Amino acid sequence: MTLKHTNLFPKIERVIKSLELETISETRKETLRPLTEFIQSKVSSKQKIRINFICTHNSRRSHLSQVWAQTMAHGFGIENVYCYSGGTESTALFPMAAETLQNSGFEVSKISEGNNPIYSIKFSENEHPIIGFSKKLDDDFNPKSEFAAILTCDSANEACPFVPGAEKRIPITFEDPKAFDNTPQQAEKYYERSIQIATELLYVFSQINS
Numbered sequence: 001m002t003l004k005h006t007n008l009f010p011k012i013e014r015v016i017k018s019l020e021l022e023t024i025s026e027t028r029k030e031t032l033r034p035l036t037e038f039i040q041s042k043v044s045s046k047q048k049i050r051i052n053f054i055c056t057h058n059s060r061r062s063h064l065s066q067v068w069a070q071t072m073a074h075g076f077g078i079e080n081v082y083c084y085s086g087g088t089e090s091t092a093l094f095p096m097a098a099e100t101l102q103n104s105g106f107e108v109s110k111i112s113e114g115n116n117p118i119y120s121i122k123f124s125e126n127e128h129p130i131i132g133f134s135k136k137l138d139d140d141f142n143p144k145s146e147f148a149a150i151l152t153c154d155s156a157n158e159a160c161p162f163v164p165g166a167e168k169r170i171p172i173t174f175e176d177p178k179a180f181d182n183t184p185q186q187a188e189k190y191y192e193r194s195i196q197i198a199t200e201l202l203y204v205f206s207q208i209n210s
Contacts, residue, residue: 005077007127008071008075008124009105009106010105012105016071019198019202021199021203023199024199035148035150036208038167039078039208043208047146049080050084051066051069052085052143052148053066053084054163055085055087055156056089056156057089057090057134058089058135058136059134061174061177061193062087063132065197065201066130066132067083067106068194070123072198072204073205074127076208076210078208083130084141085132085135087134087136087156090116090134091116092117092133092134093119103187104194104198106121107120107129108120108122118132119133137163144164144165145167147166147167148167148170149163149169151169152173157171175193177192
């Protein structure tokens with residue numbers, strides 16, 4: 001798997017090179033196919049690609065998905081990709097999710113404190129940071145139309161049969177690492193989920209003909 005842009009932080013590149021696409025089942029590839037097709041259609045028609053990853057609390061899986069998707073788009077040189085995240089309610093970006101990204105080589109720094117801190121998450125020295133904080137899916141920070149809504153958890157998928165403004169509504173659900181909070185396996189399980197998300201998004205973006 002050859003990345004077009006190799007100006008990602010070295011540790012992130014090493015993580016991406018270690019991902020094993022053969023771990024993705026054929027069933028799962030079918031689940032991912034609508035997202036691949038959405039991105040390809042936008043690339044082919046030279047339109048902007050807006051993807052909003054939606055989970056219940058916008059605290060874990062939706063952020064991991066947003067960050068890895070933006071990183072993979074950059075790595076493959078696919079331009080005009082704008083990744084967002086939101087929830088059916090807002091809480092806070094869970095610290096272990098931020099730490100997991102940091103452990104994969106992202107530069108993560110808090111740019112505001114409080115109950116819902118704002119994080120700067122960088123994958124490359126010279127690229128704009130991803131701004132990470134918990135928000136509702138229709139927050140002003142997110143697009144209002146011409147985007148794909150990716151439902152990353154079962155409860156958000158059930159709660160959002162219709163996402164206002166979304167061109168496509170695509171369920172791609174992941175198990176919640178929250179189940180392991182305050183256990184000795186917490187860090188391991190968050191990393192495991194992050195790697196699954198990274199692997200599947202690597203697969204999606206590797207399929208795009210730009």
